[in-house]
Amino acid sequence: MNKGTPRSMAMKPARQNRTQRSAGRRHPLATAALIVVGLLATGGTYALFTTSATAETSAAAEATIEDGGKLFAANCATCHGLNLQGTKQGPTLIGVGAASVDFQVGTGRMPLAATGPQAEKKPVQFTEEQVSALAEFVASKAPGPAIPSAEYLTGEGDASEGAELFRINCAMCHNVAGAGGALTEGKYAPPLAGIAPNHVYDAMLTGPQSMPVFNDDNITPEQKANVITYLKYLDETPSVGGFGLGNLGPVSEGLFIWIFGLGGIVAITIWLTARSN
The missing domain is CATH 1.10.760 (Cytochrome Bc1 Complex; Chain D, domain 2)
Structure with a gap:
């Protein structure tokens, strides 16, 4: 019996360790419960x-x-x-x-x-x-x-496509350079220089005054953004031909020649004649 006593005492710590490990072990569903x-x-x-x-x-x-x-x-x-x-x-x-x-x-x-x-x-x-x-x-x-999204108002689209769209749909009233023009019954197409991008988009979308409506089926939002880019290009790019005479086209240029060109020639002729006399 005395020989068995040390063995019994040696087995107790082992049992205690197993009991402690068993007590410290989590239940299989504990992790799932914590996640839930x-x-x-x-x-x-x-x-x-x-x-x-x-x-x-x-x-x-x-x-x-x-x-x-x-x-x-x-x-x-x-x-x-x-x-x-x-x-x-x-x-x-x-x-x-x-x-x-x-x-x-x-x-x-x-x-x-x-x-x-x-x-x-x-x-x-x-x-x-x-x-x-x-x-x-x-x-x-x-x-x-609705008011257009800011992504279409940056003026960073395709200016060349915007110019083509503008010439096809807008230039007959607003002039190819956006200078505006006269319409019938006292109405007019206003100049487009310095117009805020959201107002340009609003106008295309709603068709104010005599302007036709260009909904998203006629001109897509991306194409409207390209038109805005073209108008921004006109605002930021000076006239490559010198003084633009209001960008009103050949009528204003012809009138300028008739008044100032021929007028200047007549004035020089009169001056030379008076000097010779």
Whole structure:
């Protein structure tokens, strides 16, 4: 028995080690449970922040539309009606979209200063935030053309393709150099020098005044961006032929020759005759 006692005592630490290892070993499902808990915690936190951000965005959009409604009631409803239905003084704005408001109000054409063949560009009466609020309010009443994305307004497209598109679709009214020109019944195509890219895009999209509408099926957004690039090129590139005479074409050049060229010849002739006498 005495000989067996040391053996029994030697086996106890081994059993204790196995018991400790068994007690320290994780359950096979513990890792999966931890992953599930982590995913639930991450998803819940993300959902909480997303919901909060969405609620804040929605509240900000509603506040912007409310501000736009107040501006509209104070400055536009007299002609266009409180519900955008139009009156004898102004057309309906239902379905014109935010792009139309961005162009008309952002270029100062609206509010209209006086009746005439067409609204003329003048100093803008509102800040950018107010123009945006008016656009959001009108767009909230009915779907319509939206304000273009910034990616199409950089002026970094294909200027050669833009020039071709401009000659085909725009030059007959605006002149190939964008100098503008006269139309019928007192109307005119305005010059396009220095026009903001978003207003050029808005005009193509909505067709203000006598201008036709060029929707995305007629001219794609990328092609509109190329037209903007061409107009930017005209703004930044000086006339390679010297004094451009307003870039109005052969009529202005011929008139210049008749008045100043022939006039100068007649004046020199008279001077020489008077000197000989």
